[in-house]
Amino acid sequence: MILSTTSAQYGGICAKCHHQPKRSGFVDAFEVLIGLLFPLIMIGVFVFGIPLGHYLFFGGRDTDLHRGITKTVTLVADVPNVDLNGKPARVTTRYLVVDTGDGETVWIPDENVAGVEFESPGN
Numbered sequence: 001m002i003l004s005t006t007s008a009q010y011g012g013i014c015a016k017c018h019h020q021p022k023r024s025g026f027v028d029a030f031e032v033l034i035g036l037l038f039p040l041i042m043i044g045v046f047v048f049g050i051p052l053g054h055y056l057f058f059g060g061r062d063t064d065l066h067r068g069i070t071k072t073v074t075l076v077a078d079v080p081n082v083d084l085n086g087k088p089a090r091v092t093t094r095y096l097v098v099d100t101g102d103g104e105t106v107w108i109p110d111e112n113v114a115g116v117e118f119e120s121p122g123n
Contacts, residue, residue: 066091068118070098076112091116 002014010018073084073096082100089098096108096116 065093066118069120071117071119073098073116074114075108076114079106079108082106086119089116089118 006015007013009015067090068088070085070087070089073089075084082098084098084106087098087101089096091097094110096110096113098106098108100106
């Protein structure tokens with residue numbers, strides 16, 4: 001029961017209910033939809049996002065196909081001022097990665113590599 005003056009002042013509802021935040025039906029429906037879709041979105045991010053992000057950002061750079069010490073490296077276009085023979089290297093899905101020995105690593109795209117011969121296989 002509410003006082004008749006309160007009812008008249010607040011359009012038939014009590015003062016406590018009148019001061020509560022008003023919500024529209026759209027907000028409630030949107031929150032329900034997000035609540036239902038959130039698990040599906042997270043599964044999609046995990047299943048597709050992580051492998052896709054890894055490919056886009058790292059280009060599959062950590063997938064070694066072969067590793068060892070290079071005997072000869074034949075390139076389509078030479079890399080200036082870098083000796084690639086006799087250096088630790090690895091072949092990945094998209095790059096030839098050569099450690100130059102002075103703390104630098106050279107990433108050569110696979111379309112520039114005509115051939116690589118290794119002296120010894122790595123681990």
